[in-house]
Amino acid sequence: MAVATYTSILEWINFNNPYDNPFTPFLSDNLPYDIAYGLWEILGGTLAWLINLLFPNNVVSTWLLCDEVCVLMSMLVFMLLIFIVAFVVVLLNLWMERKVLGRVMDRRGTMVGMKGFLQCVADGLKTFMKENTIPSKVDKMTYIWCVSLIVGLSCLVACMVPLSDRWYVVNYDSGLLIIMAFYALAPFFILVSGWAQNNKYSLIGGLRAAELMISYEVPMLIIIATTSLLCGSFNINAIVAAQSEIWFFIPQFLGFIVFFFCAIAECERPPFDIAEAETELVEGWQTEYAGMKWGLIMLGDYLRGSVSCGMVAIMFLGGWTIPFIGGTAAPEIVFLIKAWFVFFLMILVRGAIARVRPDQILNLGWKVFMPLAVINLAIVLLLKIGGVY
Amino acid sequence: MAWTYLDKYPKNLAKSLWIMKPVITVTKLFFKTMVHRPVTVLYPYEKEWVPDNYRGRPGLDFDKCVGCGMCARMCVTQAIKLIEVDDDNGNKVMRPQVNIGRCAFCGYCAEYCPLDAMTVTPEYELAEYTRYDLLYGPRRLKYDKTTEGMKVKLEVTLPSDVANGNPERRVCIFDIDKPELNDAKCIGCKKCAKSCPVSAITMVEKGVNDKGKPIIRPEFDNSKCISCKNCVDDCPKDALQIKEVL
């Protein structure tokens, strides 16, 4: 490696195009990885250059810039980048919920700094500063691990949602299934944490979460199957590409409505927040969690909420494409705008209707959503047989 | 029987698509508040208009007050205490001091003040750092922008006037209720004269008794009297009573 002759820091790295690196984990264009690689070019290059200035031709500089380490370090930056984007999207969701809900209720919403955006930061800081209390009679291991698992799964699934065909983590052929599988995992830990807290409210809340899950999960999965039937693939890119002419929202309108409400139930937002119904169960399964743990659970809830919106946007609203135009310069923004629109609808539903009773959710799931999902499947089958798709 | 609401409800909600109407109502208001402003006010910066008779903290006109203690007597929470202060001429006078921490904002002190020296004021931001700061002394109670509407008048109609067919006549109870002396009980101790805040009572000699000592009896100047009942309260022998005119 010609360390001595260089014209810019960027030349310290062996491959200016990250995909020339033989160890690159991605087969196609990936924007966050590009950015991460570029960042490592600057950061690692500067570091190696500085070390090389002090100790010429040392091993560390060479190691820092070798192919494998470049990929490793860019992957670390890539992870951070993906998470930070998901996190900022959630903060914007939170801000939007506060503001829109405020306007719906004829008030102003939060007013703390930057039109209320800093309220999220203040809340985070407040939960962070609070004392980490653990009640004496809880089952400590499950109590703490459940939080980690719920929050971790929520973060994982939020990071797995692609923002466009160039902004993704993994491009599986079974991407939709994987996301939905991870997505449906969190309520199990809600049930377990409800048991672990040794509190009657939490117990009822956890059981209610299970009750909620068995009611919405089946129609939801039927609709996912229907969507993949319509486009012939579980791959998210393929699903979005199939909607380049007409959004799936039109052929499976019933499916859209059912999936929308199931998505609300999935992230336990009002009106389906029976597991943490505060007038009945104080805070449901979160009753014993305080401080940062509660803050993280809240963050996890909203991460799952943004995943719900993203899934609705991908499956029914054409993802990051615009009909008749196709791709744009910034497909991520198009996708996020669609996801935020779905979230806006969720906020309106939250503002308009009350909490549903647990037995009514069961009725709704099995007697309304389930038949509708099956009818939706039949319509799609007819379209498929008729040769429309 | 015409009902406004019960005639229309309950109704078949399947016709309005179960939850469509509330969602539409909410959306309508959302767009309305996006264009216009919401009804809420940004409190520390914007304040709502309050009428003159708004019952904030009590206010006091120091010079008008005579220190009769009617406010302290009527106060429901014993928030008012009479304290001794210097007036403008350096004389010691009694004036009310209000403990805002106890004040119930009922407006009785303003209503029952015989001279309308106590008023209500529209001041309602009264937070302080210490409890001591909540004590409003007579000078601090002053409110500069006192208007006529802040002086709560206690005007009543006498039942006798209503019976006589003259119901429009209104009187202040302080103009008609006057103290009355039970001569047999009085021992001439002069306590009433001392306690009278407006010096309406003069002690007058009325002959001598069996032992040759002078008999002193109070005499009331009804034009000065504000019927504050101080003399009644201070009389050790219950010789004085307020005569209620009905």
Place this chain on the structure above:
Amino acid sequence: MTDSLVPVLEAQEKMDTDKMWVIWGPQHPFSHGLWTLKLKIDGEFIVDADPIVGYLHRGWEKETENRDYARIIPMTDRLCYCASMTYSHLYCMTVEKALGIDIPEKAKYIRIVADEVCRIQSHLMWLAAVGTDLGNLTVFLWAMREREYFLDLNVKLCGARMTTNYPRIGGVRNDTTPLFDRDILRTVERFEKAMWDIIYLIDDSSVFVSRMKGISYMTREQCANLGLTGPAMRGCGVDFDIRRDDPYDNYDKVNFEVPVLNKEKKVGDTYDRYMIRIEEMFQSCDIIKQAVQKINAIGKNAPYRLKTPTKVPAGTTFGRLEDPRGESIMYLVSDGTDKPWRLKVRSPIFTNVSCSKAMCDGIRIADVPAVLAQIDMCLGETDR
């Protein structure tokens, strides 16, 4: 059941571990104030309920015995912050009855107006609570927004929003302020339009309706036996309203209908109890309009406050009136001095809350806030 089974059943009762007591309160988001509801639940269903009140007891009745009659009026405001006007009215009415005086016509109509404004704002407060209890904050804020206009009316009338201290023994504190009739008619007309938005939000929403419909049936007999009064009772088919059946203060001279549901069925559910209050608000608007007309017809210079003696003759007096929440009663024992010897308050909620066992029988956990919201709890008057 044979005798041999009894010990077995008793043992089962002791070993009955699938039922558990859940204690709601005194600091629970559903309890409006400090009270506790102990619920015995069997899965989702409630098999037993036990209300516990008394956390806010402050010796109100004893306190009145050390005050002269005029200085009790501000205390009656503090019984319930939503029904301050009606409680002051009730107290003044009772003392007037003891004194045997008849207050001026104008004062009576002003009191009617003040009472009905109080009733509307109290019902709006209840509506707000129903919204949050069922999990919707929009109803809460919209109802509070409407309530604010009526509180502004209180400010214009007497200078305070909630603890009004307005009725006096022998009349009212002050005459109606200038333009008050214009303001109140505007507010009422505005309210009659704006109220429909909240109704659309609740009655046109299948979620709200299905959560209230068909749960917690109360029969007429239960109402009578348990002492349930007020709108909750009228929703169960009992046609009784003190304003109409035992009229006080010129309520017999205004035209209004008492909303009653299920007169034939004689049994009502939570939704019926809810509907009664909504209709009552509209009826109150009608009463206000009529009473304001009457006030204007009486004229400006008419007397509004009579002078009354400070001492009440010895005897016992009983006054009752239709509170927004039910039937409130004051029982006054006077001994001829300027202080009452005893003043007993019968709070409607204290009696209504004892129905919670009957109301909660067999409903689900999630129904409890919906059902008990119809009681419209206010702990200030319950515990006194």
